[in-house]
Amino acid sequence: MSRGLIYLDYNKIVTATIEVFRKCDIHSFPIDCEALLKHYGYRLFSYKELRDRNPELYSLSLGYSEDAFRSGASKIVAYNSDRPRGRIRFSLMHELGHHVLGHTGLSNQNEKEANAFASHILAPRMAIHYSGCKNANDVARLFDMSFEAADNAFIDYRRWHRNVVIYKMSTVDKAMYAHFYNKEQKCFVWSIHRCDFCGRILYNSSEPRCTICVLPSIPKKTHIYYHDFDENDRILQRQHLKWLYDF
Ligand SMILES: [Zn+2]
Ligand SMILES: [Zn+2]
Structure with a gap:
């Protein structure tokens, strides 16, 4: 050297x-x-x-x-x-x-x-x-x-x-x-904070508010859509995680 x-x-x-x-x-x-x-x-x-x-x-x-x-x-x-x-x-x-x-x-x-x-x-x-x-x-x-x-x-x-x-x-x-793996979320968690409006705990969100609080009041039907969206997001996240970790 x-x-x-x-x-x-x-x-x-x-x-x-x-x-x-x-x-x-x-x-x-x-x-x-x-x-x-x-x-x-x-x-x-x-x-x-x-x-x-x-x-x-x-x-x-x-x-x-x-x-x-x-x-x-x-x-x-x-x-x-x-x-x-x-x-x-x-x-x-x-x-x-x-x-x-x-x-x-x-x-x-x-x-x-x-x-x-x-x-x-x-x-x-x-x-x-x-x-x-x-x-x-x-x-x-x-x-x-x-x-x-x-x-x-x-x-x-x-x-x-x-x-x-x-x-x-x-x-x-x-x-x-291993340190950042969250057993309940079943993924690598890099952010945990509360929605500054409703207080719900948000995992891996870069927004200060949850998806419900960030929007103006919406009919209940649309709520279900947003729930599904969250679920899709989570599945995508897991696939992403698999790609990196499972080998
Ligand atoms: Zn120094
Ligand atoms: Zn909220």
Whole structure:
């Protein structure tokens, strides 16, 4: 291997994300970045808050990065709140990556690994697949990422997808699948949330409301049609799932 070439162990990175999903009981996207850091014992401050609370650490953080800063000893993560939301989320998960991967000291290798970790924990390639994302815009919307981060994730998703089609799922892929497999729904679940109108639990829906609440009041007969539609959707989903997993 030539000097300066950085080799990324994707299995190690993805395994680390699965560990976090298990420990923090994550079963839905987009993830709550702040909650994950708190789970690992970190307190979160904006650079402005840190400036007032801990000027010493603040001046240290400025020399470190304009985006985010982590002190493992003080268990503090500070971030630049002037950055766009997607970039903040990526920076926070980058810092979690350093913690989870046990990095000490600064190196290009550590930075690359933390970036890969952030990308994979925000948008696991398998979740991109099952959520049916067709492009980077879909990824940005469903996984709450910047367009740039979503674009990189989508390009990498296609690489991953080609590999799965040719070589089938790896051991790590199967561990990811097992974590997000929902026994009641009998499929890979990438999103669980309540309809913001009727409160019904929605699985794998990118809409804030269920199909009934999103429409103006409709006669009962049409209701049955929509029920059938849901059922068809679910069958399609299972066929899709079979294609990827059963081999
Ligand atoms: Zn870093
Ligand atoms: Zn509803």
